[in-house]
Amino acid sequence: MSKRITPEIRALVGRKHGPYRLRVEQGAIEKFADAIGDENPAYRGVDAVAPPTFPTTFRAKDAYPDLPPGFGDVGLHASQVYEVERPIRAGDELDVSFTIVDITEKSGRTGDLVFVEREYEFTDARDGSRVGGGKWVSLRRFRN
Amino acid sequence: MSYQKGDALPELVKDPVSRTQLVKYAGASGDYNSIHYDDEAARAGGLDGVIAHGMLSMGFLGQFVENTFGAGSYKRLEVRFQGMVKLGEVITCRGVITDITEEQSRSYATCEIEAVDSSGRVVTTGEAQAWLD
Numbered sequence: 001m002s003k004r005i006t007p008e009i010r011a012l013v014g015r016k017h018g019p020y021r022l023r024v025e026q027g028a029i030e031k032f033a034d035a036i037g038d039e040n041p042a043y044r045g046v047d048a049v050a051p052p053t054f055p056t057t058f059r060a061k062d063a064y065p066d067l068p069p070g071f072g073d074v075g076l077h078a079s080q081v082y083e084v085e086r087p088i089r090a091g092d093e094l095d096v097s098f099t100i101v102d103i104t105e106k107s108g109r110t111g112d113l114v115f116v117e118r119e120y121e122f123t124d125a126r127d128g129s130r131v132g133g134g135k136w137v138s139l140r141r142f143r144n
Numbered sequence: 145m146s147y148q149k150g151d152a153l154p155e156l157v158k159d160p161v162s163r164t165q166l167v168k169y170a171g172a173s174g175d176y177n178s179i180h181y182d183d184e185a186a187r188a189g190g191l192d193g194v195i196a197h198g199m200l201s202m203g204f205l206g207q208f209v210e211n212t213f214g215a216g217s218y219k220r221l222e223v224r225f226q227g228m229v230k231l232g233e234v235i236t237c238r239g240v241i242t243d244i245t246e247e248q249s250r251s252y253a254t255c256e257i258e259a260v261d262s263s264g265r266v267v268t269t270g271e272a273q274a275w276l277d
Contacts, residue, residue: 074189
């Protein structure tokens with residue numbers, strides 16, 4: 001039984017966003033490593049390698065399919081996966097896309113929870129080879 | 145360096161999580177959810193106050209894995225966010241090698257990993273795979 005998931009929200013399942021092209025910037029990698037407090041020199045310089053969770057910075061500039069703003073009392077993060085075929089480096093040009101693969105709900109101790117599961121793909125813009133991908137599960141919580 | 149199943153990875157103890165760090169992480173990651181820097185917004189969402197981005201704790205675990213196996217060594221990182229991290233919390237990352245797998249003349253380690261707070265509560269847990277060569 002769907003208490004929170006309306007047909008409009010259900011219709012988000014299967015929606016793909018992208019691909020959109022981005023260039024991996026040395027400065028963005030450095031700022032990201034700085035924010036984590038990771039001083040590894042490999043994450044600095046013109047040949048910087050991206051830290052494992054750097055793909056979280058791959059954000060679309062335009063609106064992407066998502067639950068409406070204000071849906072639930074708070075948005076939280078449930079789980080995350082990243083995998084790569086090779087390290088991502090400064091100077092890489094990537095085509096990034098994601099697809100909403102599932103939306104589910106359950107009633108928790110503190111209220112109803114609606115989970116959105118998205119799958120990512122990152123490919124090399126030069127030759128179309130797969131660079132990596134991931135899975136992002138976020139949740140919106142409705143307090144009792 | 146040779147690794148074996150059952151080996152514990154060297155722990156990583158992070159500095160206390162500060163509001164400045166969360167603001168830096170918001171800017172660097174592009175996650176501007178206000179529950180990560182604005183106490184009022186966090187309370188309006190039913191939280192006690194500002195909490196760290198879950199992805200920051202995953203970032204700590206990424207640092208932990210590549211500290212051990214080298215920058216660019218990670219193959220896969222999977223985590224579940226189990227607990228919230230409040231300001232001032234000191235996070236420790238720890239893990240153990242659960243398997244070593246050969247794949248196309250290379251080998252990678254699979255590790256159980258977790259980030260725990262100063263009371264020993266697990267805030268983020270998961271599995272990492274990293275190339276050994």
